[in-house]
Amino acid sequence: MKRLFKIVLILLVVVLLIVLVGPFLIPVRPLEGLTSPTALAQENSQFLTLAFPGTDGIDIHYRRDGEGEPAFILLHGFAGSLFTWDTVFDDFAAKGQTLAYDRPPFGLSERLVVGDWTEANPYSPDAAVAQLFALLDQQGIERATLVGNSAGGTLALRAALAQPERVAGLILVSPAVFAGGGAPAFVQPLLRSPQLQRIGPLIARAFLGQGDGLESRAYYDASIVTEEQRARSRLGVQVENWDRALWAFTSASQASNLTDTLAEITMPVLVVTGENDLVVPASQSIALADDLPDADLVVVPACGHLAQEECPAAFMSAVEAWLESSAILQSRAIAP
Numbered sequence: 001m002k003r004l005f006k007i008v009l010i011l012l013v014v015v016l017l018i019v020l021v022g023p024f025l026i027p028v029r030p031l032e033g034l035t036s037p038t039a040l041a042q043e044n045s046q047f048l049t050l051a052f053p054g055t056d057g058i059d060i061h062y063r064r065d066g067e068g069e070p071a072f073i074l075l076h077g078f079a080g081s082l083f084t085w086d087t088v089f090d091d092f093a094a095k096g097q098t099l100a101y102d103r104p105p106f107g108l109s110e111r112l113v114v115g116d117w118t119e120a121n122p123y124s125p126d127a128a129v130a131q132l133f134a135l136l137d138q139q140g141i142e143r144a145t146l147v148g149n150s151a152g153g154t155l156a157l158r159a160a161l162a163q164p165e166r167v168a169g170l171i172l173v174s175p176a177v178f179a180g181g182g183a184p185a186f187v188q189p190l191l192r193s194p195q196l197q198r199i200g201p202l203i204a205r206a207f208l209g210q211g212d213g214l215e216s217r218a219y220y221d222a223s224i225v226t227e228e229q230r231a232r233s234r235l236g237v238q239v240e241n242w243d244r245a246l247w248a249f250t251s252a253s254q255a256s257n258l259t260d261t262l263a264e265i266t267m268p269v270l271v272v273t274g275e276n277d278l279v280v281p282a283s284q285s286i287a288l289a290d291d292l293p294d295a296d297l298v299v300v301p302a303c304g305h306l307a308q309e310e311c312p313a314a315f316m317s318a319v320e321a322w323l324e325s326s327a328i329l330q331s332r333a334i335a336p
Contacts, residue, residue, distance in 0.1 A: 054119025077150025081107030200247030
């Protein structure tokens with residue numbers, strides 16, 4: 001019995017050493033061939049520096065066009081970029097001033113890494129809301145309709161709860177509300193442990209480095225994706241420090257926990273979902289529309305997670321009908 005006890009004890013010590021020390025023995029070599037966001041800028045790219053506490057500012061990649069009211073802010077999902085709105089951007093801009101931006105740490109916005117901030121993590125959900133309103137302030141936009149896809153929809157809801165007086169309405173495209181959207185509270189200390197901080201960039205590379213793994217699930221018919229769209233979707237993993245920043249973002253992620261607050265969303269909402277969405281099932285978007293006090297629902301047939309990309313005509317038809325039925329477009333008529 002004593003011999004068995006010793007064997008078990010030795011095995012436990014070995015396992016503990018592997019868990020505690022092993023990650024520090026794994027080499028994390030820098031990625032080669034990465035460059036600055038500005039070197040990857042596209043024809044419509046614009047950059048600004050957004051003030052954020054505890055940092056020297058965050059360089060944000062954005063696109064803006066259109067004039068007057070209403071204003072539309074386009075928010076992409078996890079690992080996406082403002083390019084997801086390319087197909088419908090001009091349609092929104094024809095209706096009012098429209099702004100799309102790369103939410104840190106995605107797209108061509110700056111990749112802050114641990115050590116670049118001295119206060120709260122700039123990748124937390126609260127920080128994302130603060131950055132959204134700071135951007136609106138900097139751009140002189142007092143009130144806007146927030147258009148969010150997937151995790152961008154979650155951000156739109158958080159923003160509407162934080163400052164409802166500044167949100168005229170919400171257009172939520174397959175919003176990731178019931179799908180989680182972050183790590184549970186009990187997992188967060190593990191994500192921030194020195195061991196996972198060490199190997200976190202390797203996990204990020206495995207997830208996004210060789211292809212984001214989402215394309216086959218995000219589209220009902222992935223064959224419609226053009227080479228230009230594929231190239232633009234890969235720009236984010238050509239930016240220096242993308243892997244370290246992605247792990248810093250992952251470490252700061254939190255589950256959405258919005259279900260108990262949905263009754264507080266009193267502004268008009270349009271929920272759009274692809275009937276064949278494999279990322280956020282249509283049933284979840286339908287349930288969300290049922291739970292919101294003033295929501296319309298449109299289910300787009302033969303369409304996946306990115307309705308604005310895969311089914312732009314049906315998406316904009318739903319948006320235009322909703323705008324006409326709501327009071328949002330009236331602001332253009334009464335604007336001085």
